[in-house]
Each structure stands twice: as C-alpha cells, then as structure tokens.
Amino acid sequence: MQAQAVCRKATAEDVDTLYELIKGYAEKGIMLPRSKETLQRQIGTFVVAEIDGEVVGCGSLCKLGDDLVEIRSLGISEGYKGQGIGSKLVDRLIEQAKEQNIGKVMALTYEVRFFERNGFQVVDKEIFRKSMDRLRQLPETALLRRNRRSKTLN
Ligand SMILES: CC(C)(COP(=O)(O)OP(=O)(O)OC[C@H]1O[C@@H](n2cnc3c(N)ncnc32)[C@H](O)[C@@H]1OP(=O)(O)O)[C@@H](O)C(=O)NCCC(=O)NCCS
Numbered sequence: 001m002q003a004q005a006v007c008r009k010a011t012a013e014d015v016d017t018l019y020e021l022i023k024g025y026a027e028k029g030i031m032l033p034r035s036k037e038t039l040q041r042q043i044g045t046f047v048v049a050e051i052d053g054e055v056v057g058c059g060s061l062c063k064l065g066d067d068l069v070e071i072r073s074l075g076i077s078e079g080y081k082g083q084g085i086g087s088k089l090v091d092r093l094i095e096q097a098k099e100q101n102i103g104k105v106m107a108l109t110y111e112v113r114f115f116e117r118n119g120f121q122v123v124d125k126e127i128f129r130k131s132m133d134r135l136r137q138l139p140e141t142a143l144l145r146r147n148r149r150s151k152t153l154n
Helices: 012-027 036-045 085-099 112-117
Strands: 006-009 046-051 054-065 068-076 104-109 121-123 141-146
Touching: 006 085, 012 036, 012 046, 012 054, 012 068, 036 046, 036 054, 046 085, 054 085, 068 085, 085 104, 085 112, 104 112, 112 121, 112 141
Parallel strands: 068 104
Antiparallel strands: 006 046, 046 054, 054 068, 104 141, 121 141
C-alpha cells in the first residue's frame, strides 16, 4: 500500500529542497523562480507534503489584500502526481487562509481543471489588477475560490 502524504508547515531546513522543486518548474515556464534568499524570507508562507520524511510537494500563500490571498509555487515532484497530494496541499492552504479570516483564494495557473476540481471558478484576470502590482502578462488563467460571502470582487 502506498504511504500517505502528510502536509506540514515548511521550515528553514526545507529551503534547499523547495528551491530545487520550484526551479524545475520555473525552467519549464510554469512557475515563477524563487531564490534561496526569498525562500528563506518567505518560508513561513509555505507548506510541504511529505511521504516517509521526503518532501514531494509544496505550495505557498501570498497575501494580496485584507481578504485575498494567492496560491503560489504549488508543485508536486514528478512521480508523485495524480495521487491527491496537490489537492491535499490546496486544502491545507485554504484552511490557513480561513484561519487568517481571509475570504478569497485565487490562483494564476495553466492547471485549470485541477483548480476547478478543488472548488475554484475561472474569473476575469482583470478583477485582480488592483491587488497585484504587476498582473503577469503570461497567458495563465485566473481562478478564485470564495471561503465565505464577500462584498468585493463580485
Ligand atoms: C497541478 C499539480 C499541483 C496537481 O497536483 P497533483 O498531486 O497531481 O493533483 P491531484 O492528484 O490532487 O489531482 C490531479 C488529478 O489526479 C486525480 N487524483 C486525485 N486523487 C487521486 C488518487 N488518490 N489517485 C489517483 N488519482 C487521483 C484527480 O482526480 C485529478 O484529476 P484531474 O486531472 O481530472 O483533475 C501538479 O500536477 C503539478 O505540480 N503541476 C506542475 C506545477 C503547476 O502547474 N502548478 C500549478 C501552479 S499554481
């Protein structure tokens, strides 16, 4: 039987592993690169998925406003995809957003079906323009998940 992935908060000891995982996807143009310095600084925003002590996936939350966070750097190691680990990480990140009383979670991604399966809906990218300094010009799709009723960004 395959071991279950466990999600936990990332620690400084995960920086090198996260750097390599994100670098692999950044080189393919599907994720923004993160330097080790940035990862060290932002490690508190990351969660990792582990199987038998090995980190096999990660994701982070970036605060864009009082009621809006972005899921960033969500990636699963090759060989571990399609086992529910990405969904587990998304659940964990959504829980963290709820704990911070943040109502809206968004993502800019090519993995539209995956996010839809996880309760997100495709929205017009433009609604985030005010919240993001530089709305990326990449052809990624914007998706949004509302944790509770919200008066803004309707
Ligand atoms: C997108 C990504 C994070 C998804 O992670 P994942 O662990 O493969 O996702 P899941 O296993 O939870 O779900 C993927 C599929 O596997 C299926 N699945 C879920 N649990 C499963 C299980 N226990 N066994 C087999 N399949 C399963 C899901 O139904 C889903 O199917 P879908 O493609 O029809 O939606 C991963 O593919 C990845 O790292 N992609 C590259 C980086 C990237 O694009 N990241 C997004 C940037 S924000």
